[in-house]
Amino acid sequence: MTLRATLARIAAQEDLNFLLTNRIPRRLATRFIGWFSRIENPLVRDASIAIWRLFSDLDLSEARTTRFRSMHDCFIRELKEGARPIDPDPGLLTSPCDAIVGASGPIEGTRVFQVKGFPYGLADLVPDAATVAQVRDGTYVTLRLTSSMYHRFHAPHDCRVESVTHIAGDTWNVNPIALKRVEALFCRNERAVIRTRLAAGGHPLVLVPVAAILVASLRLRFLGTDLDLRAQRPRTLPCDARLAKGEEMGWFQHGSTIIVLAPPGFRLCEGVAEGTRIRMGEPLLRLPDTPA
Incomplete structure (x- = not known):
């Protein structure tokens, strides 16, 4: 089993998932990530995105750019023109x-x-x-x-x-x-x-x-x-x-x-x-x- 698959299996365990995400100081964690995700140091940025990829199916192939200033910059990425066609039907x-x-x-x-x-x-x-x-x-x-x-x-x-x-x-x-x-x-x-x-x-x-x-x-x-x-x-x-x-x-x-x-x-x-x-x-x- 690959490392990614192992991590995904662990994250999928309901009790552990609930404990990790909801029994920690939520506001403190939220403020910390808000600050941390905006750090523009290349080492911090690259390590953060790499860890993010391990725990998710992050796909940047549709992103307008794959060069990001920070993890936050990656979170709020824009997409390439035409990546999301809008159904024109007025109904x-x-x-x-x-x-x-x-x-x-x-x-x-x-x-x-x-x-x-x-x-x-x-x-x-x-x-x-x-x-x-x-x-x-x-x-x-x-x-x-x-x-x-x-x-x-x-x-x-x-x-x-x-x-x-x-x-x-x-x-x-x-x-x-x-x-x-x-x-x-x-x-x-x-x-x-x-x-x-x-x-x-x-x-x-x-x-x-x-x-x-x-x-x-x-x-x-x-x-x-x-x-x-x-x-x-x-x-x-x-x-x-x-x-x-x-x-x-x-x-x-x-x-x-x-x-x-x-x-x-x-x-x-x-x-x-x-x-x-x-x-x-x-x-x-x-x-x-x-x-x-």
């Missing part, structure tokens, strides 16, 4: 990111699931009654980014960003093991609520990027600033940014999760199911009143 909402599809399906009133048997309320995830009312009885999709994936996310349709709210919280790991053990995990973690309105039909659409261990910063390109999700007080930033389908919205420092919340009438596209991989720009949801 389709495309995935905002590369991801593994998690729990998804109809929103039961205001209840959704992080995994089967683990429900949580939208009011706990999105503390704004008007926003919850917009997506009540709609459709949701959970998109999990792993550490080796492309970490930038993009507009799923032509839209206008109306506001962004940042909510302080914890930094639990968001992998499947933790989702089976920590109740309402997404509602505990630090997150942002991005409220958008689609150009097509004026439909509201909500994206909720959720931070995780080693991830406590989010960059939204249309705001032009680094937003530190470790801030203690929630704050809402009004916005009037118009984005084209596929246009970059921002990026995480590391892997994490984006929850997509759509109002009634939206339907999951064929092939979108828990455990499947999806790439940014591929069909995710079908808009109301469009043929399958």
Whole structure:
């Protein structure tokens, strides 16, 4: 058995994985990695990326460049032109990111699931009654980014960003093991609520990027600033940014999760199911009143 296979097997053991990622000082580890990943010393950079490769399926063949200043620079890498074609069908909402599809399906009133048997309320995830009312009885999709994936996310349709709210919280790991053990995990973690309105039909659409261990910063390109999700007080930033389908919205420092919340009438596209991989720009949801 190769070294990589051995390490992967160890990492896959649920109890050990949960212990290593969630029983350590999460905030301290997150702050340390935030600092360490930005070190631009070539020896530190090269060793860090080499170790990262041992524990993951990191593939840099699609990266715009393979010369990085730091591990962080590698995390937030851009891709070559055309590496992620955007489905042009105006009746389709495309995935905002590369991801593994998690729990998804109809929103039961205001209840959704992080995994089967683990429900949580939208009011706990999105503390704004008007926003919850917009997506009540709609459709949701959970998109999990792993550490080796492309970490930038993009507009799923032509839209206008109306506001962004940042909510302080914890930094639990968001992998499947933790989702089976920590109740309402997404509602505990630090997150942002991005409220958008689609150009097509004026439909509201909500994206909720959720931070995780080693991830406590989010960059939204249309705001032009680094937003530190470790801030203690929630704050809402009004916005009037118009984005084209596929246009970059921002990026995480590391892997994490984006929850997509759509109002009634939206339907999951064929092939979108828990455990499947999806790439940014591929069909995710079908808009109301469009043929399958």
